[in-house]
Amino acid sequence: MAITCITFDLDDTLWESGSVLANAEARLYEWIARACPDIARTHSCDALAAHRQAHYASIPEIRHDLTRARILWLESLFEEWGYEPGLAETGFRVFREHRQAVTLFDDAARVLGKLGERYSIGAITNGNADVHHIGIGHHFDFVVTPAEAGAAKPDPAIFELALNAAGASPESVAHVGDDPMRDVAGAAALGLCTVWMNPKGHPWPDEAPPDAEIRTLDALVSVINAWS
Ligand SMILES: [Mg+2]
Known part of the structure; x- marks a missing residue:
């Protein structure tokens, strides 16, 4: 046929x-360092990537949806450190903007x-x-x-x-x-x-x-x- x-x-x-995703992660990390400085003081960009992967492993029913999974990870990260979980949507927008710069x-x-x-x-x-x-x-x-x-x-x-x-x-x-x-x-x-x-x-x-x-x-x- x-x-x-x-x-x-x-x-x-x-x-x-590869370079686009690495840049998007770096820009998100910069934003986290400004908005939630306590997190960046103790976590490098690589350490946050490991933290994200561990969170994804805890939500197997959602991890195929990388947008939803990343927002849930950011919410849990901010909550864990005493920041407003609602910041997750803003953080995701920072990532998403740079992620499209292909x-x-x-x-x-x-x-x-x-x-x-x-x-x-x-x-x-x-x-x-x-x-x-x-x-x-x-x-x-x-x-x-x-x-x-x-x-x-x-x-x-x-x-x-x-x-x-x-x-x-x-x-x-x-x-x-x-x-x-x-x-x-x-x-x-x-x-x-x-x-x-x-x-x-x-x-x-x-x-x-x-x-x-x-x-x-x-x-x-x-x-x-x-x-x-
Ligand atoms: Mg491919």
């Missing part, structure tokens, strides 16, 4: 995310635009990047998140939500992502076509290979055209 819809992972598929891969906007002429385009993200805030929302027909699906990739629920949004059968959808387990294995388990975005040329780690592998988004166009 021909491809009618392409779904994209966001972080490390359309932009590099630099698209050079060919991303052009490839999204070109593929969008012929295919339905969706985003399936585990993170809290916001394509509308980033300024590429017009390229997407739908976006699905773990908050809506109740589970993160590779759980089938989030891919099923995307298939519903696309109104498409699994074999007519190609999913593009950088994570071998969350993106490739997760999408393959439901019967979607899979494209592994592998900009750094890592060896494939798993036994069931993707249907295609690309180093740049530009290379995606000929892959999809060959399947259509």
Whole structure:
């Protein structure tokens, strides 16, 4: 069956995310140091990251929703130190603003635009990047998140939500992502076509290979055209 819809992972598929997330954590830490100085006096940025991970482990039913989980963590952190838990919403806004400051891969906007002429385009993200805030929302027909699906990739629920949004059968959808387990294995388990975005040329780690592998988004166009 021909491809009618392409779904994209966001972080490390359309932009590099490591430096963006590190910067967002650092800006949040600066804000905490101003708003809640007692916390920063005894906790480094790294120590707060460990504190956050420990809190996430205590809320397994929510941790797939990274926005909600981070707000709950901030509330508990501020409460623990005698600050107003309501500060959590403001702190999250600081993180969220810097978290959206991504630099698209050079060919991303052009490839999204070109593929969008012929295919339905969706985003399936585990993170809290916001394509509308980033300024590429017009390229997407739908976006699905773990908050809506109740589970993160590779759980089938989030891919099923995307298939519903696309109104498409699994074999007519190609999913593009950088994570071998969350993106490739997760999408393959439901019967979607899979494209592994592998900009750094890592060896494939798993036994069931993707249907295609690309180093740049530009290379995606000929892959999809060959399947259509
Ligand atoms: Mg990714």
